[in-house]
Amino acid sequence: MRGSENRQESLFSYVSPEQRIPANHPLREIRKMVDIAFEQLHVRFSDLYSHTGRPSIPPEHLLRASLLQVFYTIRSERLLMEQLDYNMLYRWFVGLSIDDPVWDHSVFSKNRDRLLNTDIASVFFGSVRDQAKKKGLISDEHFTVDGTLLAACSSMKSFRPKDDNDRNDDDGPGRNPNIDFRFYNQ
Numbered sequence: 475m476r477g478s479e480n481r482q483e484s485l486f487s488y489v490s491p492e493q494r495i496p497a498n499h500p501l502r503e504i505r506k507m508v509d510i511a512f513e514q515l516h517v518r519f520s521d522l523y524s525h526t527g528r529p530s531i532p533p534e535h536l537l538r539a540s541l542l543q544v545f546y547t548i549r550s551e552r553l554l555m556e557q558l559d560y561n562m563l564y565r566w567f568v569g570l571s572i573d574d575p576v577w578d579h580s581v582f583s584k585n586r587d588r589l590l591n592t593d594i595a596s597v598f599f600g601s602v603r604d605q606a607k608k609k610g611l612i613s614d615e616h617f618t619v620d621g622t623l624l625a626a627c628s629s630m631k632s633f634r635p636k637d638d639n640d641r642n643d644d645d646g647p648g649r650n651p652n653i654d655f656r657f658y659n660q
Contacts, residue, residue, distance in 0.1 A: 487572065491562050491565060491566040491571075491572060492566065494562060494566075495562075495563060495566050499563070501545075501563065501567050503609075503611075504541070504545075504567075504602070504606075505538075505567055507601075507602050507605040507606060507609075508537070508538060508541065508602060510601070510605060511598050511601035511602050511605070512534050512537075512598075514597075514601060515594060515597065515598060515601075518594055518597075519533050519534075519594070522589075522592065522594065530585055531577055531581070531582065531585045531586075532569075533589055533594070534569060535568050535569055535570070536582070536585055536586045536589050537589070537595070537598055538567055538568045538569060539554060539558065539564075539568050539582070539586075540586060540590070541567075541602075542554070542557075542564055542567060542568065550579075551579040551580075551582050551583045551586075552579040554579070554582070555576050555577060555578070555579045555582060558570065558576045559576045
């Protein structure tokens with residue numbers, strides 16, 4: 475017998491995101507390591523933020539979201555916020571409930587940059603890396619690079635302003651030397 479399509483959405487859900495994430499998902503192990511790193515940084519987080527004013531994005535959320543951006547090569551904060559809005563795995567990893575609003579990408583970027591400019595971020599990432607090394611989860615045998623990022627960075631070398639067409643190709647002061655990159659690609 476064919477089942478009928480129910481177009482009425484439920485008002486409440488009784489299944490938590492925790493229950494929906496598979497028990498063997500790799501982010502579960504990473505989240506445990508992240509939580510251990512946060513326990514070590516709890517006092518430093520408290521010292522970093524003011525006790526008055528508007529509440530900021532919790533540093534734990536900023537750092538977890540930054541990890542997701544790296545792990546899943548999400549190319550922008552705008553796209554990361556879009557993914558956080560509807561991806562239940564990402565919401566669970568960051569620590570957002572299903573009903574929590576997602577931040578504006580510019581607010582996220584500003585808060586994250588402020589946090590990443592402190593030594594707390596390097597301590598956090600170092601702690602997670604060290605835990606992963608101890609568990610044998612890091613290998614030097616394979617390395618992946620997003621080629622679009624390399625192309626974007628290398629194109630800056632060939633960028634010239636439109637009105638710079640009469641300038642000759644001699645290296646001027648403060649400029650990198652001109653190199654024939656085609657020579658290296660042979």
